[in-house]
Amino acid sequence: MIFSLAKDFRDAVAAMPRKHAQHRKVELLEEAVRRDLHFIDRHPTTLFQCMWNTCWWYDCPEVAKHYVEPAGGWGPGNAPWLKPEDQKLCGLLEHWRSLKEQATPGCCYVRSLRPMPTHLATAQRLVLRGHEDAVTHVAYSPDGRRIASASNDNTVRIWDGETGRQLQCLRGHGDFVYCVAWSPTGSRVVSGSRDNTVRIWDAESGNLLHCVGGHRHYVVTVDWSPDGTRIASGSFDSTIRVWDPETGSELRCLSGHESWVWSVAYSPDGRRIASGSNDETVRVWDVETGEELRCMRGHDDDVVSVTYSPDGCRILSGSKDGTACVWNEKSGEQMGRFRGNENRVNSALFSPDGRYIAVGGGYTVRVWCAGTGREACCFEGHENTVFSVAYDREGRQIASGSRDNTARVWEFEGRRNRRRLHGHENNVYAIAFFRGGRKLVTASEESIRVWDTASGMPMAVDRTELPTPAAPTQSSTGWEARRQGMETVIEPTGKGNPIGWFPVAVDLIRGHPDRPCWAGVCGASVYIIFIEGEMPAPVTGAFEH
Numbered sequence: 001m002i003f004s005l006a007k008d009f010r011d012a013v014a015a016m017p018r019k020h021a022q023h024r025k026v027e028l029l030e031e032a033v034r035r036d037l038h039f040i041d042r043h044p045t046t047l048f049q050c051m052w053n054t055c056w057w058y059d060c061p062e063v064a065k066h067y068v069e070p071a072g073g074w075g076p077g078n079a080p081w082l083k084p085e086d087q088k089l090c091g092l093l094e095h096w097r098s099l100k101e102q103a104t105p106g107c108c109y110v111r112s113l114r115p116m117p118t119h120l121a122t123a124q125r126l127v128l129r130g131h132e133d134a135v136t137h138v139a140y141s142p143d144g145r146r147i148a149s150a151s152n153d154n155t156v157r158i159w160d161g162e163t164g165r166q167l168q169c170l171r172g173h174g175d176f177v178y179c180v181a182w183s184p185t186g187s188r189v190v191s192g193s194r195d196n197t198v199r200i201w202d203a204e205s206g207n208l209l210h211c212v213g214g215h216r217h218y219v220v221t222v223d224w225s226p227d228g229t230r231i232a233s234g235s236f237d238s239t240i241r242v243w244d245p246e247t248g249s250e251l252r253c254l255s256g257h258e259s260w261v262w263s264v265a266y267s268p269d270g271r272r273i274a275s276g277s278n279d280e281t282v283r284v285w286d287v288e289t290g291e292e293l294r295c296m297r298g299h300d301d302d303v304v305s306v307t308y309s310p311d312g313c314r315i316l317s318g319s320k321d322g323t324a325c326v327w328n329e330k331s332g333e334q335m336g337r338f339r340g341n342e343n344r345v346n347s348a349l350f351s352p353d354g355r356y357i358a359v360g361g362g363y364t365v366r367v368w369c370a371g372t373g374r375e376a377c378c379f380e381g382h383e384n385t386v387f388s389v390a391y392d393r394e395g396r397q398i399a400s401g402s403r404d405n406t407a408r409v410w411e412f413e414g415r416r417n418r419r420r421l422h423g424h425e426n427n428v429y430a431i432a433f434f435r436g437g438r439k440l441v442t443a444s445e446e447s448i449r450v451w452d453t454a455s456g457m458p459m460a461v462d463r464t465e466l467p468t469p470a471a472p473t474q475s476s477t478g479w480e481a482r483r484q485g486m487e488t489v490i491e492p493t494g495k496g497n498p499i500g501w502f503p504v505a506v507d508l509i510r511g512h513p514d515r516p517c518w519a520g521v522c523g524a525s526v527y528i529i530f531i532e533g534e535m536p537a538p539v540t541g542a543f544e545h
Contacts, residue, residue: 210248392437
């Protein structure tokens with residue numbers, strides 16, 4: 001039902017002229033509905049609660065004290081609470097609240113006593129929640145309509161990239177799933193796992209087509225050949241194996257690496273495979289014969305990523321030694337060695353035209369000219385390790401995901417930070433552009449998020465005002481708050497039977513001594529929540545609203 005409501009809102013926004021006086025308000029309501037789709041789907045009665053916590057706190061007068069005033073001061077352009085009353089959401093939510101109290105006497109809901117860390121009107125378009133453990137990998141389908149994700153909850157999930165609805169949950173792996181890749185036609189998905197298997201799935205029905213178990217150790221990387229007739233997988237058993245996706249049979253076992261294989265990549269013509277390993281080498285293999293064509297040595301630590309240039313003539317490798325190397329694919333000669341990060345290189349790739357190389361590692365994203373070796377620019381701003389980088393289709397934007405819980409979009413020509421995408425509550429491990437750079441998908445430990453890269457100026461930095469812990473998770477009212485999976489529940493102390501749910505998994509929870517109010521932490525944010533409305537039994541005594 002909530003997904004239909006989200007679609008109705010989206011259709012209304014599309015049909016309403018942008019000059020309409022209420023267009024912006026409806027657009028913000030549509031964003032608010034999208035934000036907690038999966039939570040509301042599990043708990044339909046929380047629709048008003050979620051809208052209140054998101055919309056009322058967006059532009060109510062009380063919100064101003066939670067933000068640091070910028071140097072230029074506040075104004076209608078950066079402070080929604082200063083806009084005309086007929087353009088604000090808080091009045092609409094207050095009216096809705098009075099109608100709800102009349103229609104549902106005695107109702108209660110979990111109210112946030114401070115603004116949510118990610119406010120409305122940002123670049124965030126969707127939050128995909130459902131995985132029960134860290135998300136390790138994400139990939140867009142070739143047509144951009146679906147997203148596949150791999151997780152440490154032993155599942156692969158397929159999502160509608162427009163609505164956020166979970167289309168399939170692919171169960172069968174017996175351990176963490178490390179990698180996932182779409183077939184070129186988008187009809188199938190392949191995954192690799194710590195259970196030592198490669199599994200091939202029908203992306204439409206979710207049926208398992210083949211489970212192949214030739215590897216003797218974790219499978220950490222998979223890739224489809226460009227024509228979709230072969231799959232390559234790399235494993236900690238030091239081998240690369242080539243599979244027939246139609247039959248599931250093993251066609252080749254490429255042996256030669258002396259330690260774990262971290263990464264594999266098909267050449268653009270599909271005739272060769274490049275691989276990077278813990279043995280500090282990059283190797284090139286003939287797909288048909290299984291012959292090792294070249295072994296490139298030059299790194300001083302694990303080679304964690306390999307990729308081909310668009311023309312297939314060069315290979316780019318990234319290593320834990322803090323360097324990226326460019327190799328001549330035919331001769332194996334090292335054409336360039338780029339150093340600039342003190343820490344390991346976690347991600348390295350060619351620009352779409354092959355002229356530049358972007359490398360993520362340390363706290364920076366560095367770009368070099370692939371031909372001359374000259375450093376073109378260094379993007380600084382992340383406050384912790386950069387895990388992944390991605391180019392848009394035109395090579396004009398570079399996105400990066402970091403341990404500082406943010407994704408950032410950099411403008412290559414202007415050499416500037418174009419967007420800081422804040423909302424994740426944990427490390428951002430994987431990132432990918434789609435639709436010419438207009439959309440970005442990111443994966444973190446707690447969620448998958450889809451962003452509109454062209455919009456979303458953030459307001460100011462939220463003040464961090466830590467509450468004084470007063471008591472354990474329960475309060476004297478007889479209720480307690482506790483984390484349950486990816487959310488927080490309010491229930492009678494020690495008895496279960498929740499009366500309220502909050503869409504964030506809050507830890508280090510402390511309760512108020514005599515009110516149904518709790519404070520807790522998630523990531524870098526402090527949450528203070530309160531039961532609003534008439535409390536059911538077993539509460540005794542009164543409290544102030």
